[in-house]
Amino acid sequence: MASSTLGRKLVACLLNVSEARRKDLVETVAKAALYSTEGVRREGTTVLNIFNDHDYNRSVITIVASIDSIREAVLSACEEACGLIDMHAHTGVHPCMGAVDLIPIYPLGDEVGVKDCAQEALAVAQGLTERVQGTSAFLFGWVDSPLQRGLAQRRKEMGWFKKTPDLGAIRSDIGPRPQKRYGLTGVGASPYVMNCNVTIDTQDVTMGHSIAAAIRESTPGGLPGVQVLALPHEGTVEIACNVESVKGNPSSPLTDEPWPSFSIDGQPYSHAPASLITARVAELAGRQGVGVKGTALVGFTPHECRGLAEFALSQGIAEFWKEQYRIRM
16 A cells, blocks of 8 residues: 555645644644545545644644645644634743744655745745735745745744744735734745754753854854754753754764755755754753753654655554554554
8 A cells, every 4th residue: 555655745744833732722723634624534634743842832733745735734724723822822931923833844755846845835825814814924945035035034034033022013925914813924845844852951041042052053063954942841941953954965073974865856955863963962061060851853854754654644544643653663
């Protein structure tokens, strides 16, 4: 059966929603990606993972479908989320601006090109603002034409990193000025971005900020593709990393091993491995007498995401997040 998924033009959307404390609500959003309002299953679509974080009050839902099916799956989930999440009532330590905070679309193989993903991301942004009146979006990555600004730059321009963003001062790319009820949603397409969070055994957020600054891509000697925040988390500090895929195949600054790689439109990309990020954080924290408590991947590596999606789709498993721990053991 698995062979039937080979050649499928698969893409992933790691949908970020600003709710985690009501897990049943988040599951309702995930199921909206999989089933029509009449309860009919959307063929060729699976939700691989739901990551909830109570302190952040943020969840990441990993939706995988063919490039032809991803739009309706994502828009249906977004409609559900906007109906259930009111940003007037939201609290959490992680920065956010929207009920649906982020809609990134990533190709899962050479079968899907940059242009395809950009077109679908733009259609999702337009569809969201049309279906849910009052929503608005900014664009990043391949869909931000012609500048193709990255997510970190666009978030900074929009005020995402501020404790209380001034929505009234923001000009969205699509839709009206952001309203508090729904906030502002980032929509884009890019090579796959992993989320890798390393917990250090301290409550000293200032120390966390110094470690984050040292490994951030923009710092000399930092890790390529790594964007970082340091946040208080469950009585410790979490070094929360967005690990962007970068062109080429650099070697690790700590080892000579090549980074995990894949290609898009024939162009090679690679990403810093979680083991390297953990080692670097452990080294920097250790200099200050602090240990590392653990590392969590929010979802999967690009290779894992594709492999599990092919398996889930070949077996007809829609709600894979309920099965993954049994299957992966």
